[in-house]
Amino acid sequence: MTAGSTTTSSETGQDGIRIQLTPKEAAQTAALAERLSSTASGAVDHPDWIAAARTTSCALPVRLLEAIRSYRNDPGTDGLLAIGRLPVTHGALPPTPTVAQSAETAATVPAAISMLVGLQLGEIVAYRDEKRGALVQNVVPVPALETSQSNGGSVALQFHTENAFHPHRPDHIGLLCLRPAREGVGTYIASIRRALPLLADKDVAVLRESRFTTCAPPSFSAADHSCPHPVLSGHLDDPDIRVDFHATSALDDEGAAALDRLGAALDSVRCELALQPGEMVFLDNRLVVHGRGAFTPRYDGSDRWLHRVFVHLDNRRNREWRIDAGSVLI
Ligand SMILES: O=C(O)CCC(=O)C(=O)O
Ligand SMILES: [Fe+2]
Numbered sequence: 601m602t603a604g605s606t607t608t609s610s611e612t613g614q615d616g617i618r619i620q621l622t623p624k625e626a627a628q629t630a631a632l633a634e635r636l637s638s639t640a641s642g643a644v645d646h647p648d649w650i651a652a653a654r655t656t657s658c659a660l661p662v663r664l665l666e667a668i669r670s671y672r673n674d675p676g677t678d679g680l681l682a683i684g685r686l687p688v689t690h691g692a693l694p695p696t697p698t699v700a701q702s703a704e705t706a707a708t709v710p711a712a713i714s715m716l717v718g719l720q721l722g723e724i725v726a727y728r729d730e731k732r733g734a735l736v737q738n739v740v741p742v743p744a745l746e747t748s749q750s751n752g753g754s755v756a757l758q759f760h761t762e763n764a765f766h767p768h769r770p771d772h773i774g775l776l777c778l779r780p781a782r783e784g785v786g787t788y789i790a791s792i793r794r795a796l797p798l799l800a801d802k803d804v805a806v807l808r809e810s811r812f813t814t815c816a817p818p819s820f821s822a823a824d825h826s827c828p829h830p831v832l833s834g835h836l837d838d839p840d841i842r843v844d845f846h847a848t849s850a851l852d853d854e855g856a857a858a859l860d861r862l863g864a865a866l867d868s869v870r871c872e873l874a875l876q877p878g879e880m881v882f883l884d885n886r887l888v889v890h891g892r893g894a895f896t897p898r899y900d901g902s903d904r905w906l907h908r909v910f911v912h913l914d915n916r917r918n919r920e921w922r923i924d925a926g927s928v929l930i
Contacts, residue, residue, distance in 0.1 A: 616680030625661035630687035633712040679884035695901025703734030733928035739906035741897035759889040760844035765814040770910035777875035781904035785895035786872035792841040794869035803858040811855040
């Protein structure tokens with residue numbers, strides 16, 4: 601794909617919205633992010649800074665605004681928005697953090713970019729019991745979490761809807777690559793739009809019933825779990841999916857067998873996103889499950905580093921859950 605084009609499919613075979621910024625658009629975006637870096641209070645979680653970022657986001661390059669709007673209307677078969685060549689200056693980055701609960705609270709250029717793009721898609725939210733409710737979170741490998749099914753782990757991370765246990769899961773999740781993995785390990789995605797035709801009607805019927813429960817992921821400090829819920833819901837031919845293959849259990853054997861077959865169907869349509877520095881993807885968390893391959897961290901500052909943000913599309917629907925009408929949900 602040439603710089604500057606916006607497409608709905610690509611040579612990777614994925615069907616989503618893809619845009620590569622031109623050098624001029626990247627410079628325009630860098631100027632906005634740099635301005636926000638020196639805007640009081642310089643903290644991405646502060647309501648005044650968020651308000652400034654929301655206003656500033658309206659001045660992003662118009663082609664980027666069009667791509668975001670188009671993705672919001674329909675994220676394609678793969679439920680994906682991929683934005684390339686954002687101005688993340690790879691060489692000037694500090695070492696990759698290695699601590700648990702890592703988040704970016706300062707309005708650095710990459711953190712400001714994550715907020716700017718996310719705030720055009722919707723409202724950026726976080727959860728009080730995960731990474732202390734920080735809005736821009738670091739996805740980095742953490743010593744002692746190697747085998748954990750969380751983004752601090754480095755074993756293969758099973759397919760999941762983000763925060764599948766929560767009644768107000770993110771509508772979209774954004775991942776901005778600051779530093780790539782040495783081994784080229786990728787984020788895996790699989791869309792229910794691709795997997796549905798592979799499922800038997802009987803399994804779909806079982807998956808549409810409230811025969812499943814889901815626990816909170818290990819990244820949450822509070823052990824919580826959902827009420828019984830369906831895995832598939834909404835339109836018969838274009839359903840939403842809610843599942844975490846590590847944390848969702850069926851209440852009976854028939855449900856467990858249907859869940860296994862859903863997992864196999866999703867694995868068979870899996871595609872890999874090998875994120876490059878300056879690449880940000882948004883995944884529609886209602887349509888797409890995501891996971892990650894295994895890799896071997898060094899913990900020497902050179903490991904893979906992503907920023908992550910969560911987006912809700914409707915600030916009223918989650919109002920009861922938002923503390924002091926802010927961005928953090930209980
Ligand atoms: O490491 C990744 O690519 C994704 C990790 C993940 O599932 C997340 O941060 O929500
Ligand atoms: Fe995740």
